[in-house]
Amino acid sequence: MEIIKVKDYDEMSEKACSYIVEKIKELQEPVLGLATGSTPEGLYDRLIQQNKEQNVSFKNVSTFNLDEYVGLGNDDPNSYHYYMNEKLFKHIDIDKNNVNLPNGVAKDLDKECQDYEKKIIDAKKVDVQVLGIGINGHIGFNEPGTAFTSRTHVVDLDESTREANARFFASLEEVPKKAITMGIDSIMQSKEILLLVSGSSKSEALDRLLNGEVSEEFPASILQKHSNVMIIADEAALNG
Numbered sequence: 001m002e003i004i005k006v007k008d009y010d011e012m013s014e015k016a017c018s019y020i021v022e023k024i025k026e027l028q029e030p031v032l033g034l035a036t037g038s039t040p041e042g043l044y045d046r047l048i049q050q051n052k053e054q055n056v057s058f059k060n061v062s063t064f065n066l067d068e069y070v071g072l073g074n075d076d077p078n079s080y081h082y083y084m085n086e087k088l089f090k091h092i093d094i095d096k097n098n099v100n101l102p103n104g105v106a107k108d109l110d111k112e113c114q115d116y117e118k119k120i121i122d123a124k125k126v127d128v129q130v131l132g133i134g135i136n137g138h139i140g141f142n143e144p145g146t147a148f149t150s151r152t153h154v155v156d157l158d159e160s161t162r163e164a165n166a167r168f169f170a171s172l173e174e175v176p177k178k179a180i181t182m183g184i185d186s187i188m189q190s191k192e193i194l195l196l197v198s199g200s201s202k203s204e205a206l207d208r209l210l211n212g213e214v215s216e217e218f219p220a221s222i223l224q225k226h227s228n229v230m231i232i233a234d235e236a237a238l239n240g
């Protein structure tokens, strides 16, 4: 794992943006894996800027998001469909047909998971998967205890995850109890992983990811086994 140490959130976002822009320019049909949450917002702002300044086009880019809440439709302001549209897709020249997120309101959720997994396989793998990390070590919505062999699946969200994400909702009760997420193995199939970590609240998780044992009890620890991981972490996350 390569670690890039940066001063703060802005520098993390800046470095991540340069990295993704270079990838888009280098590859003919780039496939990006995208994350939600607070961490990648600065990256998305900068990608929009780069697109506006015509430094990069997303015309040939395909995207796969990691996860979606079960029960929230595309128009729900708390759905990840809505988040991605507001924070990135509607501002750039991406072809909406190339945008993929799991459908959290699918009638048959298991079939939705299988179909999503097949789409990723058909796309011949994600070139760069952007990841954040949960305080409990989750990646995507793969909570502690998730099998390392898991592919896209439905999960029961941990109470700690619901509490951490309650800040986006009117109340804790409104935070869904289930989500669809790419599995650990689906994430590990990505050719490269770009993990972004900012803030002292993530320092314990980052330390455990870097120095702890590889265990399903701490999902992000599996990244130690991936051959191409770049971590961009700021001082607060590195020093606590």
Ligand code: GLP
Binding pocket: 035, 036, 037, 038, 039, 040, 066, 067, 131, 132, 133, 134, 135, 139, 140, 141, 161, 165
């Ligand atoms: C969320 C998402 C993850 C994200 C993580 C950290 O619940 N499902 O994909 O990486 O938790 O979120 P944040 O960046 O807001 O700290």
